[in-house]
Amino acid sequence: MEHGSFSDNTKSTFSLADEDHTLANAIRFTLNQDPRVSFSGYSIPHPSENRVNIRVQTTGAPAGEVLKDACQDLMMMCQHVRSTFDKAVSDYKKRNPEDMDTNGTENV
Secondary structure (H helix, E strand, O other): EEEEOOOOOOOOOOEOOOOHHHHHHHHHHHOOOOOOEEEEEEEEOOOOEEEEEHHHHHEEEHHHHHHHHHHHHHHHHHHHHHHHHHHHHHHHHHHHHHHHHHOOOOOO
16 A cells, blocks of 8 residues: 655655565665665554555655565565575585485485
């Protein structure tokens, strides 16, 4: 849900249900990497509520568009981390086959 001005689309607060610090802080970090963003931050209205509010203020671009771009950038970063991790695991298994049993699980 977006809370913003009808006359100025460069400033908005977005309320995300069923989310917490994990996603909100990652989005805030990604937003702050964007040169179009003049301010971004988040708050959790109440600890017992599973909801975060993300505030975005831009230098001219629509805040909703900038948030969408930040989410796509974050998704790309996560995909890169996942593929890098999977490759490292695969490389380790190739170099150390004796560390794996016949089920492909690690011997402890």
